[in-house]
Amino acid sequence: MTVVLPTSARPAAEPALHELTCAPRRRGRVLRVPRWLRALSGPALLIALWWLASATGVLNPQLFPPPAAVAATAARLAADGELQTHVGASVWRVLQGTAYGVLGGGAVAVLAGLSRVGADVIDSTMQVAKAVPNFALTPLLIMWMGIDEGPKVLLIALGVGIAIYINTYSAIRGVDAQLVEAATTLGVGRAAMVLHVILPGALPGFLVGLRLALSSAWLSLIFAETINTTEGIGFLMARAQTLLQFDLSVLVLLLYAVIGLLSYALVRFLERRLLGWRRGFEGA
Template sequence: MGRGQAVTVVAELSRAPELVEVADRAGRRKGLWELLPRPLRRLMGPALILAAWTIGSGTGLLNTDLFPPPAHVAATAWRLLGDGQLATHVGASGVRVLTGTVLGILIGVVLAVAAGLTRTGEDLLDWTMQILKAVPNFALTPLLIIWMGIGEGPKIVLITTGVAIAIYINTYSGIRGVDRQLVEMAQTLEARRTTLVTQVILPGALPNFLVGLRLGLSSAWLSLIFAEMINTTEGIGYLMSRAQTNLQFDVSLLVIVIYAVAGLLSYTLVRVLERLLLSWRNGFEGVS
């Protein structure tokens, strides 16, 4: 061992008590919060909002006529659930979102693959999709009514369009972001084009696709608000519109809660898919 190495070893040994002390302090910092399960910790934010809402209503900080307390909203939900209205409206909205989401995913993936794999596809599709991305969904509503009438068609198209754009933008970016060296290596090994696409390009674009799915599901629920303003008698958007007309603030708040829960469930679904499909990825998960 040389003199320089010996000096380094001595310095590290001299720091050993200091390192042990730092480790002990880090261990002592682990309190009750770190001991709670992650799902319970994630619920703390919504629980604090609910608590603030309850306290504000109970102390008079919130006008209960305009901002009914949670207990009143829960009673309204129970009443609508009992007479079947809530299940009818939520079921109708769920079918529309599911249909539009499935169609949007299929269309978005097909267009992204076509534009991502070939320059001709990019030239034909990319600018068109970027233009559609810049157009708000509600701006399409009057045109869709003129073109398609007031049936289910415009509603499904609005939702499908929002989802397809989110899926396309992110999946296309993921395809073009695949490491060129991986593609060249597969080509060097004389891999077939289908193998190159299914084994190299699409797996590499999968993280971006899941980001697009997360944004697409959010877009689906936002599009539903505008979609169900198109001459309908079923759906949570219709329930909201009727509540606003009749000044039923408890029903309006209930619909907002339903949208929030639906968005949270959609987010949870994508997180589960990420854990299943991206188990190979060792990404940064934050510090405690």
């Protein structure tokens, strides 16, 4: 015997079933946190710990000013236009040095990576250059080029160029030989092989080198801005040390940290744009 439920009784069960099937999706949307926000949680936690340590008296405010004092110093310098001037001067030097270093280091890496003779001539020379700290060249650069912008930009370019060369050269030599053999079998010419096989295969290594190069650029900037300059973040740091302005010293450290995060974000953006064809492990 078949029992037929009244039509009015059916909708009562359907919403319950709909809620059961859709509840996990709604919960997933609520709990999902944007990745960029998760990436900023670490720095935000450090600032919170800094504020807590200052509020509880763990940190001496005379030696390590609280966040409010550093923020007040930043606001004062920004209102005077001094902060923008120094940051702009440093960013411009880094941009120039990075551009020269990427072009020079990348070109030398390609010459050494594509040719055995080039590798024999260039690679040993670059290994010697890598072993010599470019900061030790500061006195010589001053004597050779004077105290203008030239030695500052060149010092940054040397640090960037070495980082680009090492990673790009290793990436070129790390391209799968089977891909090159397959391209040769298919009749691909030398120029097409370089453009479509070798350089795309070396692109991930180049971007790793760019990430290290940007860190080297800002590190080189600290020494570069000790060369008779009155503008730049390094100049602010030197002035803060001379006058024992601890709030300014902490502010400069925060500036370097923020610029480092922005540099990292730039390289990550390039990786997403240029390496969209590559699928790698992104963590569980």
